[in-house]
Amino acid sequence: MNMERIKPHLPWLTLVLLVALVGIANPTFLNPAGLIVLASDVVPLFIMALGMTFAIYIGGIDLSVQQLANLVTVIATVFLMSFGIWVAVLCILAGALFGAVSGFVTTRLYVPSFVSTLALGFVALSGAKWLSGQRALHMDAEQRDATFGWVFERTLGIPNELLIAAGLLAACWFLQSRTTFGRSLKAVGAGELAAVASGLNVDRIKILAFALCGALAAISGLIFSVKLSGGDANLANGFLLLAIVAVLVGGTPLTGGVGGVLNTAIGTLIVMVIRAAMVYLEVDATQQQMIFGIVLIIAIALTIDRSKLKIVK
C-alpha cells in the first residue's frame, strides 16, 4: 500500500475516524436527531463549498464567495417585500453574473483568479454596505414565513433544507460527471494546455465555472439570510475559510482536476464534526478559526499535486 493509493480514500477515512473519536468521547453526539440538526446548520456553508468546488476543480479559486453571500443577504432582505419568491431568482442571477465577471477578469484580462476574486470580493462587500446603509436589516417576519417558511419545514422527518442541499449535490454531481461541461472542467483542471490543443473553448468553460460558483454562493447567502431572517454586510463572515477547508479536506486539491462535489460533501461533514468537537472540548469561539487555518494548511499540503507546481510564490 503506498500513499498514492490511500490518498483518494483519506477524506472518508478521516470522517469515519473523527465521528468515531467524537462519538466515543461524547456518545450523545451520535444521536440521530442531533446529527440532523448539526447537518442542517451547515447547509449554507455546504452550498457555498459546492460552488467553490468548481472554481478549485479547474485549478482556480474564488475568494469572493463570502462577500458575495453577504451582498446577497442584503439584496434578499431589501427586495423580499417587492419581489416575493422572485427574489430568489434575482439573487441567483446576480450571483451568476458576479461570478461570470470574475471569470471574465481572470481569463480575458489575465488576472490570476485569487487576485481577481479577492478584489471583486471587496466590490461585493462595498456594494452590500452601500445597499444596507451599513445597518443590520430585518425581513418582515410574515412575508418571510409566507415566502420561504417551507425551507425550514420537514418532509418525512427530514428538514427541507437538507433536501435542498441533497438536490443541489445531485445536480452538481450530474453536471460534473455526466455532461460535456463537467468533462471539460476536468480537462481544464487536469491539463489545461491539452484541453486547449483539443479545441475546447477553455475561456468559456472557466467563465461558466466561476458563474456557477457565484450562483451557488448566492443560494448559500439566500438560505442563510432567510434562516436568520435578515441581512447585513457581515452576516456570512467566517464562511470563506470554512468553505475552502471543506473543499480541500474533501480531497479536491488546489491544483484541480481531481476530486469533485461528492468530496466536498464529505469535506463539509468533516468541518461539521470538527466544529462540533470543538464545542464539546469547549474550545473558545475566538480560537476556532485558528484551528481551521491550521487544518487548511495541512489539507493543502496533503492534497496538492506537486508535479504540477514548478514554482510556488
Place this chain on the structure above:
Amino acid sequence: MYELINVDKRFPGVHALKAVDFKVNRGEIVGLVGENGAGKSTLMKVIYGSYQPDGGDITIDGTKVRFQNPRQAMDHGIGMVFQEQSLITNLTVMENIFLGFEQQFVSFGVINWRKMADAARAQLAKVKLDIDPSTKTSQLSFAQRQLVELAKVLTLEERIDGDLVILLDEPTSVLASEEVELLFQIVRDLTSRASFIFVSHRMEEVLELSDRIYVMKDGEVVDVVEHDKADKESIQHKMVGREVDKEYYREQKQKPYDGDRVLLSVDGLGFAGRFADVSFDLHAGEVLCLVGTEGSGREAILRTVFGIDRPDTGSVTVKDQKITRFSAQNGVTMGIGYLPRERKVEGIVAGMNVYENMTLSQMGNYASAGILRIGEERALAEDQVARLSIKTPDIFKDCGGLSGGNQQKVVLAKWRSGGSEILLMDHPTRGLDIGAKEDVYDMIREMSDEGVGIILVADTLEEAIGLSHNIIVLKDGEVQKRFTGAPGSKPSLYDLVHHMI
C-alpha cells in the same frame, strides 16, 4: 577518478537505469550516446546530483559520496553546462558567472563591481571569450552564451579542491559548424583543468571529441568504445539494437499521393520573429516534412496552421475555406488534428482515462443536449484500443500512467476517430522506444492510404527523409529549399543539412 558503480534508478513504471557502471578519468573527455529515452538524461541527473540513485555507489577517488542536490555535487567538483541555457538573460555576464557566489566581492555589504569584473575576465579568458563582463547576457549570441556558461562552471576550479568533472549536455545543438569547431578546441584545451562528459545526439561530433564513448540503450550501458576503435555504424547498431534500413521507415509502403486533392493551402504565412513568407500545399495522402534546426520555425508553422498561434501575414485555406479566425477550436472544427511535441502536457490529459482522452476533441459527437453518452464513448475506446493495439489494462486507466508510445496512440486515435483529415505531427516519435516508433510509422502510412494529409516535424533527419513525400527545408524561419522524395530517389542527409545551416 569519478565513478558510478552499479547505479540503479527507478521511476513509477520505468526502470530508467539498470546497474550502470560509468567512469571518468582525469583529463578525459567521455562521450555518452543513446537514443531518446535510453537513459542519458537520467544518468546525467544522477551525476550532477539532481536525482539520487536507488542503488549502487558514486565514488570520487575511491571515496563514497552521496549528493542530495546539485549544489552538493558542485562542491565536489561536478559542474553542468545546460542544454537549455541556464543563464539569466537580463543580468550581466559577470553577474551570471558569479550568481550565488557574490560574497567574495562584497566589502561592507556592497559589491565591488570592478573586482567582480576582473575576476569574470579571468574566467572568460579560460574559454577564450573576449567580451566586456558587464554586457547584458541577452545581447550575446547563443555560442557566446554557451561559453559564458562554461566559464561559469569553471569558477569551480578556484572554489573547490580536487578535480573537476564538467557535463556538456547537447552543447552543439544550437551552434553553427565553425562555432562547434571553436567549442571543441576550447574543450580540448581545458582538459588540463577538467574532465568532460559530452552528451550529444550528433554521432560524428561525439566520435571526434571523445576519448571513450559510452553507448546506452534502454537504461543500460551496452558498450564502451575507445576513440580509436569507434566506428559510427557499429555504435548506431548498438544504440538501436538493430540495423536501420529502409524497411524501418516503411518506405515500401509509401504510395504516391493524390495531387488533385488539395486539403490545405498555406500562402505567404508569416509570424514576426518566427517565420516569414511560407507557402505550400498539402494534398490528400501526402506526408510533408518541415525540416530545419531548433528554432527554424518548424514548430511555429504547425502551431499557426492549427490555430493556437495567430499569423501576422498570409493565409491558411482548408478545403477551399479560408480561415479567418485563428484558434485551436476553429482548427479542430475544420478537421485539423495536432500531435504536439509535449505529449504529456498538450497531447494527453494526465488524470483523465483512455476514453475521456479520446473523445476530448469531439465530445459533441458523443453527447445529446450536453449530456454525454458514456456507453458510446467506451465502445469507441474499446474499438480503438483493439485496432491500434494500445497497451492498457482497460479503458478506465489514467492516460498519464501509459507508456509514451501508447499515449501517442491515444492522441492519434482521438484525431482519427474524430475524422480529422489533416494531421500536424510535431516530433511524434520523440522519446518512444523502437517498437513504438515503428508502430507510429505504420500508422502514418495507413493514414496516408486513407487520404489523410500529414505535416510532419520529424525527430531526426533520417526519419524525415524516410517518411516524407515532400520536404521543405527551413532556416531562420524562411523556406530554403524543397525536395521531393519518392522511394528510391530520396534526398540524402547531406542535401538537407547543407541548406539547414
